[in-house]
Amino acid sequence: MKKTLLGIAITISAAAFYYTPYLTLKHMREAAKSHDAATLNSYIDYPALRESLKTSLSSSMSHALLKNKTDSGMNAFATMFAAAFVNPMVDTLITSNNVSLMLRADLPNPSDSHQHQTEAASNEAAPDDHHHKDIVTSGHYQDFNHFVATVAKKENPQALFSFTFERDGLVSWKLKGLTIPPLGH
Secondary structure, eight states: OHHHHHHHHHHHHHHHHHTHHHHHHHHHHHHHHTTOHHHHHHTBOHHHHHHHHHHHHHHHHHHHHHHSOOSSSHHHHHHHHHHHHHHHHHHHHOSHHHHHHHHTSOOOOTTSOTTOOOHHHHHTOOGGGGGGTTEEEEEEEEETTEEEEEEEETTEEEEEEEEEEEEOSSSOEEEEEEEOOOTTO
16 A cells, blocks of 8 residues: 555656646746746846857858858858847847747647647637737757757748756756747748
8 A cells, every 4th residue: 555655656746847847837938928027037047048049040040141052252251240240139139028028929838748739728828819829839858957848830830949948956947048940941
């Protein structure tokens, strides 16, 4: 009897442990919807998020510019010119208000199946969320310490925005990365 209860307790604990990043997303969305900047900020590592977005944006711009294969040297100049604007632009964009707007989209919830679209949640959306019905989301563990939530439009599911969360302690998570799709998707 004691072994059975211990087995049940371990199973429940493991399931709760598995869903901790989904609960973090839920709390972040609630904070974003209620405009609770202090709570939202507690889940975000802004310096790491900014660096991640700078890297992603630079890579995306370079990829888009190098896709146009001209020998004029203008692509190299354009890449350097664009890179000069990335850092200040990202520093301006990554604020609690703007992150709050991004998180108001339908991010994965604990009740959603692992790595599947949240069509059911979109169909049951509240009246003020009806504009998010064209959003497809999923979430998955990248490894033990990293969880990735992806967001894309239904008509272009390859153009994923990826939010990377890193374990902060045993059951807490912090948003530390944002990857944008390559330009032109």
